[in-house]
Structure formats: C-alpha cells, structure tokens
Amino acid sequence: MEEVEPIRVFLVSEFPIVACGLERIVEYRGPAMEWAGAVDGLTSALATLEGARADVVVVDVDGEQGLRAVEGVHAQGGPRILALTSSANFELHDAAVLAGACGVVRKTEPVAVLLKAIERIHLGEIWVDRMAAGRIFLELARKKKAELQPDPEAAKIALLTRKERLTVAEVSRDASASPRQIAERLHISEHTLRNHLTSIYAKLELGNRLELHSYAQRQGLAAK
Structure with missing residues (x-):
C-alpha cells in the first residue's frame, strides 16, 4: 500500500498557550498529522510558511491582527486556512470565511471537532454549517452585484x-x-x-x- 503523507499543520497565534495546546493535539494525532511550526504574527508567517511546507494553516483570529492574518495568509496562496476563535459571533465566523478561511472552529468545541475540521479542509472541503453557508453565499452574491453595478x-x-x-x-x-x-x-x-x-x-x-x-x-x- 502507498504510504499516506501526514497533514502538516501550521499555526498563527499571538497566544503561546494556544500554540502549546495545538502542537500537543497534532502530535497526538500522529502519524496522520505532523506539526509544521507556529509563529505569533502575520509578518513572521509570511516569512516562514514556504519553508514550513504546511498543508493547513490554523489562524487564531482572537488576537490583535484578527482577520487581517487570514487575509494575509490567503493572499500568499498555498495552504488551506482554518480559523480558530473563542467567539460565538457568527458575523466574525462568516467574515473569516469571506477573508479566505475554509472553515471556522471555536475553542470551546471538542478536540475531535478540530481534528476533523483540519482533515476535511485538507481534502478540499469547507467546514461551515448550512446556515453559515447560506449567509456566506448571499454575501458573496451581494458583493458581486455591487461590483457589477456602475459607479x-x-x-x-x-x-x-x-x-x-x-x-x-x-x-x-x-x-x-x-x-x-x-x-x-x-x-x-x-x-x-x-x-x-x-x-x-x-x-x-x-x-x-x-x-x-x-x-x-x-x-x-x-x-x-
């Protein structure tokens, strides 16, 4: 049987405790997942990502940089992005996806949910519920309509x-x-x-x- 490459997980978070926790979670999931490293800000992420060979970048949007970190990583292209937040505000969740994230996981959810989300978005899926998908679709349609309307x-x-x-x-x-x-x-x-x-x-x-x-x-x- 052909050996399956582990999913390399990278983290962008201003909080050391989040980095420590996610690293242990990823290592626990080995050999299906592999820790690719962590940085505390967008500038460091952009300088490090290429060498990290990450498949999935988890971006903690609770810090000062917030959604800008998602936008910055997304603009660089390459790895798929999963937003991580403690907020229950669905507007923030939708904005994260619109900024380039493939899904959102709350920090209060079980570890199994986080691992499954990483696996799913690595496969090319979107990790959002049906209601969020509907809201995001409508927002994208609204923006497209606004772009088509003459100024x-x-x-x-x-x-x-x-x-x-x-x-x-x-x-x-x-x-x-x-x-x-x-x-x-x-x-x-x-x-x-x-x-x-x-x-x-x-x-x-x-x-x-x-x-x-x-x-x-x-x-x-x-x-x-």
Missing part, C-alpha cells in the same frame, strides 16, 4: 478632460489659494480657470470650490 461618481469623473482633471488636482492642493494663484500654477489665465471650473462643477454636479475640494479628497483626485 455613478466614476461615470462623472470620466467626463472630465485632462486639463479639467489637472485643475481639480490643483484646486484640491490648497483650499485657501486664490484664483490667481491657481491660474498661475496651471499656467493659464483666470478667465480660462473660471471656464474650467464652470465645466467641472456641471459635470460633477458641484456648486463651488469648497465642495470641489472635499469631493476631490473623497474620490482620490487630489494632488499628491
């Missing part, structure tokens, strides 16, 4: 000419600058500046320079 502000901004965008950037640089100062910086006359601003206000549906300054800051049109 009305983007449509307005697309109407601006190159010179008008330069004008917006210069106006947003200093809200207290006089029209003469802005015109000099753009190397145009004050009359031309007024024409540009009239056109910009109409296209962006704004009323004055103060509104334009605020709008440019919100939409990333400000000078850098």
